[in-house]
Amino acid sequence: MGEVILTMDSIDKTFPGVHALDHVNFELRRGEVHALMGENGAGKSTLMKVLTGIYTKDSGTITFEGKEVEYHNTREAQDAGIVIVHQELNMVGDLTVAQNIFIGREFRKGIMIDDRKMIRESKKLFDELHIDIDPRARMSDLTVGKQQMCEIAKAISHKAKIIIFDEPSAALTEKEIEDLFTIIRGLRAQNLGIIYISHRMDEIKVITDRVTVMRDGTYVGTLITNDCTKEDIINMMVGRVIYEEPKTHSMVPDDAPVVLKVEHLNAGKMVQDVSFELRKGEILGFSGLMGAGRTETARALFGADPRQSGDIYINGRKVTINSPEDAVKNGIGYLSEDRKRFGIVVQKTITENSTLSTLKEYMAGLFINKKAEKTVTEQYIRELDTKTPGADQLVVNLSGGNQQKVVIAKWLVRNCDILIFDEPTRGIDVGAKNEIYKLMNRLAAEGKSIIMISSEMTEILRMSDRIIVMCEGKKTGEIPIEQATQEAIMDKATRDIG
Amino acid sequence: METIKNNPIIKKLGFNRIILFIILLLMYGVFSVIIPGFASKARLMSILNYVYFLGFLALGVTFVIATGGIDFSIGPVMFCCALMAGYSLNTFGMPVIVSLLLTIAIGVCFGCFNGFLVAFVGVPPFIVSMATMNIAKGLGSVFTKTQSVSWPQSNDPSGNGWFRNLVKVNGIPTGLIALAIAAIVLYIVMNNTRAGRFILCLGSNKEAVRLSGVDVRKWQMLAYVICGTMAGIAAIFFVSAYTTVQPGLGDTYNNEAIASCVMGGTSMGGGLASIGGTLIGVFVISLLQEGIMAMRMTKEVQMIITGLIVIVFVYADVSARRRRN
Secondary structure, three states, X not given: OOOEEEEEEEEEEEEOOEEEEEEEEEEEEOOOEEEEEOOOOOOHHHHHHHHOOOOOOOEEEEEEOOEEOOOOOHHHHHHHOEEEEOOOOOOOOOOEHHHHHOOXXXXXXXXXXXXXXXXXXXXXXXXXXXXXXXXOOXXXXXXXXXXXXXXXXXXXXOOOXXXXXXXXXXXXXXXXXXXXXXXXXXXHHOOOEEEEEOOXXXXXXXXXXXXXXXXXXXXXXXXXXXXXXXXXXXXXXXXXXXXXXXXXXXXXXXXXXXXXXXXXXXXXXXXXXXXXXXXOOOEEEEEOOOOOOHHHHHHHHHOOOOOOEEEEEEOOEEEOOOOHHHHHHOOEEEEOOOHHHHHOOOOOEXXXXXXXXXXXXXXEOOEEOHHHHHHHHHHHHHHHOOOOOOOOOEHHHOOHHHHHHHHHHHHHHOOOOEEEEEOOOOOOOHHHHHHHHHHHHHHHHOOOEXXXXXXXXXXXXXXXXXXXXXXXXXXXXXXXXXXXOHHHHHHHHOOOOO | OHHHHHOHHHHHHOHHHHHHHHHHHHHHHHHHHHXXXXXXXXXXXXXXXXXXXXXXXXXXXXXXXXXXXXXXXXXXXXXXXXXXXXXXXXXXXXXXXXXXHHHHHHHHHHHHHHHHHHHHHOOOHHHHHHHHHHXXXXXXXXXXXXOOEEOOOOOOOOOHHHHHHHOOEOOEOHHHHHHHHHHHHHHHHHHHOHHHHHHHHHHHHHHHHHOOOOOHHHHHHHHHHHXXXXXXXXXXXXXXXXXXXXXXXXXXXXXHHHHHHHHOOOXXXXXXXXXXXXXXXXXXXXXXXXXXXXXXXXXXXXXXXXXXXXXXXXXXXXXXXXXXX
């Protein structure tokens, strides 16, 4: 680690009704990877937005390379050498890689754009980073991992001195994450300062030198990564200990009946000949890397996407599921991985969301029985301990964990016996995560059957009674929890990858 | 300001709607002062004639906009209904009551056509309604052999003019009662029935509603059918208030109806709709049109103002959404 390149001292920022940053401190040295951690809403993003000029701070000082600075927009920050690689990639799919990297500052020959020079310069950048990407390729043809590399190349092309990675690994495969880490180590060797925001504890241990933890808009502390344990960091984040012990044995009785049987399901390239059984009261984990076809399997089963072939049996009876409507009629509920897009109607109230799939039951003749609707919603708010001032609250005003509870409530109101939880804790902070786990265990104990798709190994091992592993659209393994280890799962999940 | 906004009565009515209503009253006041003779019963009746048909059009299109869609065909569809039914009345000797029902039926057909293409085939609403606009204009012209159609006057010796009582009986504006009934029914449909709930929810997030096991196509189509039906009813009130319908026209009313909606707080992005707001918007537009006519300016001036109104209110809506997120 070299000398200090950036100091943020006593940064304060208030939004109407929220004290988003309460005198927060942060320090970054040259040649270090510094993790910024905290639950959702802890203020990490706000702090970075203050740094890159998206927000103006109310008070406090930012010192960059020994001078006090204040940027008014990202452009100014970029020009000074502070660049952010966003979680959502900001690329134009129909342009080439080179055109994307130099977008907004194209090289010119007279009035014409000099494409050749852009390609040459891109090539140079990629060589520096030891990445193999063709600058002439169309952006949309690249994998998410490669697109991320392009974002990094773009950041470096700004002559960056500080690069901020905002949850860079969220959409990457294990292999891609390793490549990313190689690049980050290279950047560190070149004496850049790197800020790394992530929720994945394992990565923090692997890639970072120091960790700064924030909680509720305040600075909690900074640790040297090598000297602390995962629990230390989590304790600082939540202020309490959370156990993440794996399940040791299945909770499902031996004589539990099979409630769902899927045979030879085929849907496009991502779902090839998938068969499995789900038993009453079971939590069936679906593990695999990104793009293994787990979500696609769930969506095909639920009727959300068309399927080519395959039979579905519920309680031993063959059923036809061609639309979500059919699936819901057969007692299947689906919690999507992308809550905001597929799970909830954010601009509507908790009540309206809760009865979305059961509205027929809350009719008095032609009209909605709003009283009955509200009663049942309030019942589930209490039962799931959803934190909200009332049932009339718009869902957009709830936190991620509470929004998830609204989606769960929707399916519980429907009394679905089979629930598909697709990445149930994605984007949910550690405390709320635990509540969701408890809830899933309770539902299983009450006799609901759950399919849980998860990319987090700890979650799979902690929750599942049995684990199905998928890889490139095929089922590659089925492991009882007693025999499940991270290694065994990874082995199946990467079986066909060279 | 915040405390006023949070007052329960004002919250229920909608702060922006109250402001719009005050603007409406102020406009009427200003027009009455600067235009001699504006504050007369004749003027008021003239404004109301415009309110009737525009009101039905705007109430209908509110449902389409609530789904996040748009319908640029309502004006020409209204004219097409009036032309085809009126021509049948005059040329084939069709009974008046059958003609009136035919008017509505044609509107329903256009609504079904639009709705089916948008919801089941998946053609973008913009494209569908632009195409339908031309179809409606063309159909009206072809059917009437490009001649204007006059519906019977109230004193027509055949006694066929009785339908004009729909808008006025002995100087009493009965049309206002009809419009009020329609608004109340549609308010209930929007806020207290499954149709309204699903239309609003799918306007906000269609995929989430679909994945909740709801047949969104059916409800989305229904919004267009309601819109088409209302265009048919609007046609009845148009011919009851005015004498002649000309083929190849009607598009200006699209913009006026849409402007009424956005002014009243219905969001072009879908998911939010206000029947009451739309109604106030209709009064504002109708008053504006009468004022401009009274000042001896042309319809074109009004088109410019309506266009600007749409832009201003859509901008206000978009920036309000941005602030909320």
